[in-house]
Amino acid sequence: MSSFLRAFVTNSHSFLRRTTGYTRTFSEAPAGLRVKLSADGKGLALFSGVTPEESHYHVKWLRHNCQCSQCLSSSGQKTVTADHLMRDDNIERVKLLGDKLLVEWTAHSGWFDVNWLISNHPSSNQIVARKEATPAHPTTKLPFMRYKEIMDPSNEGLYNWLYHLSAKGVCIITGVPADKEHTVKVAHRLGEMQSTVDGECFDVIAVPKEELTNIADSEVGLELHMDLQYYQSPPGLQILHCIRNDPCVEGGESTLLDGLEVVERLRETHPRQFEILSKVQVPFQKIRQKGDFPVKMEYRKPHIELDHNDQVIGINWSPAQQGTLSPHEDEIEEYYEAYTNLFKLFNDSPLIIEYRLNPGEVLSFNNRRFLHGRRPYASNGGQRHLAGFYINIDEFASKLAALSKTLGKSQPLKHVLNTSYYN
Amino acid sequence: MSSFLRAFVTNSHSFLRRTTGYTRTFSEAPAGLRVKLSADGKGLALFSGVTPEESHYHVKWLRHNCQCSQCLSSSGQKTVTADHLMRDDNIERVKLLGDKLLVEWTAHSGWFDVNWLISNHPSSNQIVARKEATPAHPTTKLPFMRYKEIMDPSNEGLYNWLYHLSAKGVCIITGVPADKEHTVKVAHRLGEMQSTVDGECFDVIAVPKEELTNIADSEVGLELHMDLQYYQSPPGLQILHCIRNDPCVEGGESTLLDGLEVVERLRETHPRQFEILSKVQVPFQKIRQKGDFPVKMEYRKPHIELDHNDQVIGINWSPAQQGTLSPHEDEIEEYYEAYTNLFKLFNDSPLIIEYRLNPGEVLSFNNRRFLHGRRPYASNGGQRHLAGFYINIDEFASKLAALSKTLGKSQPLKHVLNTSYYN
Structure with a gap:
């Protein structure tokens, strides 16, 4: 065993476990893979053998992302500090060993999975992200699913529901028993209800005028x-x-727009x-000065939120x-022109979906991507009653990503418009 | 009654109520106040009589913020649509009546409280906001309060606690009975606990190594x-x-930094x-693939979040x-230099507060402004046990603002670093 390899064995417990008998248990690296250390020790170049280009990696980026068990816990927590980053400012040696790249910095020896390095190279990430960001065809048809499907313990139906909400932004579930006990059962498939100043589970139902606090x-x-x-x-x-x-209720159709x-x-x-x-x-x-709470x-935020690549990461409408705007004086005219136009584009859009909800149906949509509304209605002695709740946007994205991994799905997931930056 | 005034009476119920006998019930407008309609009807100028400058208001900004009861409900909800903004693109007449400014647009008559107009002029807002944004002296001393104070039904103590959390960012409450029932009582003074993937109320306590999922x-x-x-x-x-x-526990001091x-x-x-x-x-x-959830x-977001005026509105640390950064290649070197430096500035800061919590004490701080940590400790057969929970940042800001209004307080409130833009 070389002194270089011995350093890894000494420093890296998980690598030690994985290198025992490594000639047989290692996956093969891509054929033609080569690595080259830069002359000044400040980076390395990887030739994948698949494309003619070489990929460059910076010494500090590498140090920060070292995959040895000293630097990265199984839960993804990093222990690399400023001291490590300052000290290990040079790469002394590198070595390919099967699908692992061993790296020796000034005072630390660690390793990388080569395929991880290739797929996590900054530039490749950026290209993938931009492709995924291109909007798919607009959602003008509602996807439908059955209650039985989303409750199935295999979680395949749950995955499909969440995937519809990611790809299409909206989905209707039919065949849900029409009582609030089942509202809660549906909620528990998704996670915890998001609590707001309006509580957790809310009712949408016409109340006498003197009790009205929400239109x-x-x-x-x-x-x-x-x-x-x-x-x-x-x-x-x-x-x-x-x-x-009730059948006698006239109007009250739900409206939805991507x-x-x-x-x-x-x-x-x-x-x-x-712009x-x-x-x-x-x-x-929101102002509600009366009452116990x-x-x-x-x-304050813009209507359209962009990341550093001008991709849409949030919509606010x-x-x-x-409230009362305080734009710079030279922006007022332009703001109102743009605001008025978008207002019309939304409300006159041919993409608006109109749907009358039936008892036992659940309408679900991404409130960060879809606008929603309601046509006026007349109860005519009957009743229209919806029970509603919310799910935190990041917990929704997490649930879908985790389930996607558990079930081995490979469909790319769309940005949920939670204002997280793209790569 | 002039036809102009009659239009207001007809269109505006709340104004009608307020104008009945208006010569006696109106507050006086500032002496020397004058209003001038621009020649093209696209705006008006207000001379406050206090300063020599005139303030200009744009026709659409005015229309959007009309204070008549048709346009603005008592809960602050606006009913002005794109149609109103497009139609009412001209001001026909204006008239000062006590502390009210009556405005007649192309097809709508409404009114403003003059003092509201003055204090909500875009430029004046911007100046106030920038002054308030200037950081106060750093918080290196912990404010202390008593449990009795924060529970007092007058809410004066509650206000003071919230105000400390806004101004200083941190506060310790003493004399809280040391059981979890009282953790919940403290929580209910603040509002609803914020639910996360870790649940609502959590315990910080050393567990056997094999049960450890959180460091x-x-x-x-x-x-x-x-x-x-x-x-x-x-x-x-x-x-x-x-x-x-327990007294035998060595170490475990809490650390805090503004x-x-x-x-x-x-x-x-x-x-x-x-930059x-x-x-x-x-x-x-956060990755936790095992288990039921x-x-x-x-x-993805930057460490420092700025608004359009380059004011700090968020810190992420x-x-x-x-995870793994994907910066542009020409930013990697600079990022790691800056990251390493800030890492050191935080951890070597002379502003770090160190405090050993005693049973019956509650440490409260703004997690969006303050960094926190803990010194290592040795239980020595004893125990260290904290019960914790979170409060949503916007609900905290809302609670303080509402209470401030109810109690008639006039202290300006600091930005809570919830990434909301300044004016």
Whole structure:
């Protein structure tokens, strides 16, 4: 055993376990794979043998991502500190061993899985992310699933439901018993309900005028909007379980619109309007001074949130909850032109889906991507009653990603518009 | 009654109520107040009589913020749509009436409270916001309060506690009975606990090595960090209630650091490092594939989040939870230089507060502004047990703002670093 290899064996317990009898247990590295240390020790180049290009890796990026068990726990926690990064500013030696790349820095020996290195190279990530970000065809048809499917213990149905919510942004579940006990059962398939200033599980039902505190609890129509925009992280999934919608009730159809699709069209047709709506900060607010739990929320953000590559990572839309803008004076004219136009593009969109919920149906959608509303209705002596709840957007994305891994699925997952940056 | 005034009376119910006998019930407008309609009807100028400058207001900004009861409900909900904004693109007439400004657009008559107009003018807001944003003196001394004070039904103590958490970012409550029943009582003073993938109420206590899933549940030291950075909106307030900390336990002191102060110093001393840390997107992650609730979270954002005026609105710091960076190749060198430097600035900071929690004490701090950690400890046969929970950052800000209004307090409130834009 060379002194170089011995250093790995000494420093890296998990590598030790994996190198015992390594000539037989190692996976093969890609044929033609070669590694070259730069003359100054500040990086290395990998030739994959698949493409003619070489990939460069920086000494500190490598040190920060060392995969030995000293540096990275099984739960993904890093223990690399500033001291390690400052000390290990040079690569002394590298060696390919099957599908592992052994690296010796100034004062630490570690290793990498070569395939991990290739697939995690910054530039390759960026290309994949941009491709995935291209919007698919707009969602104008509602995907439907059965209650039995989503409850099946194999989790295949649950995965399909979550995948619809990721790819299409919306899904209706049919055959759910029309009582609130089953609202909770549906919730538990998704995780914990997201608590807000309105509580956890809420009812949408017309109440007498003198009890009205939320316009949703009346018979009037609701314009297309997103819920609770005055939070940094507004609700992710919105789930509306139809408990009652009597045949005599006229109107009250749910409306839904893929906001991402409309916003991306605005970028094409009115690039300057798109730009101004991604710059002017808009206050969203909720004020409820009376009662035991007074609320005075205000949160400012642009209607369209972009990352450093100008990709859409968030959409914020709720005209009724807008507070008083304080744009720079030279932006006011342009803001109102853009705002008015997007308002019309949303409300006149041919992509709007209209659907009358039947008792026993559950409407689920991503509140960060889809706008929703309601046509006005007349109860005519009957009742329309929805029971609703929310799921945190990051927990939704996590649930889908974890389930996707458990079930061995390989479909790429769309950005959920939780404002997380792309690569 | 002029036809102009009659239009207001007809269109605006709340104004009608307020104008009945208006000559006596109106407050006086500032002496010397004058209003001038622009020649093209696209705006108006207000001369406050206090300063020589005139303030300009744009026709659409005014229309969007009309305060009549048709346009603005008592809960602050707006009903102004794109149609109103397009139609009412001209101001026909304006009139001062006591402290009210009556405005007649193309097809709508509404009104404003003049003092509201003055204090909500975009430019005045911006100046106030920038002044408030200037960091106060760094917090190196812990404010203390008594349990009795925060529970007092007058809410004065509760206000003071929340105000400390806003101004100083941290506060210790003493005299809290050392059982988990009282952890919940403390929580209910603040609102609803914020649910996360770790549940609602959690325990920090050393467990046998084979049960360990979180490094906090051991005796090792914890470097300065912020919790749950892999969420779009990580926990706001963190509350740690000391249930036990036996005299024989050696070490285990809590460490706290005002991250905002350190970051603002970095801006002064290393502007380019500050800039790069506000640009490179950093993945924060949590992976827990085993068990009934697998988790696979990843969220990308810069360490320092800025608004359009380059003011700090968010700080993200958790070295152990960092995933693999994908910076542009020409940013790698600079990123690691800046990251390493900030790492050292945090951990070597003279502002670090060290405190040994006693049973019956509650440590509370803003997890979005303060870094926290723990010195390693030895139980020596005794026990150290904290019960903790989180409060959503926006609900914290809302609670303080609402209480401040209810109690008639006028102290300005600091930004809570929830990434909401400044004016």
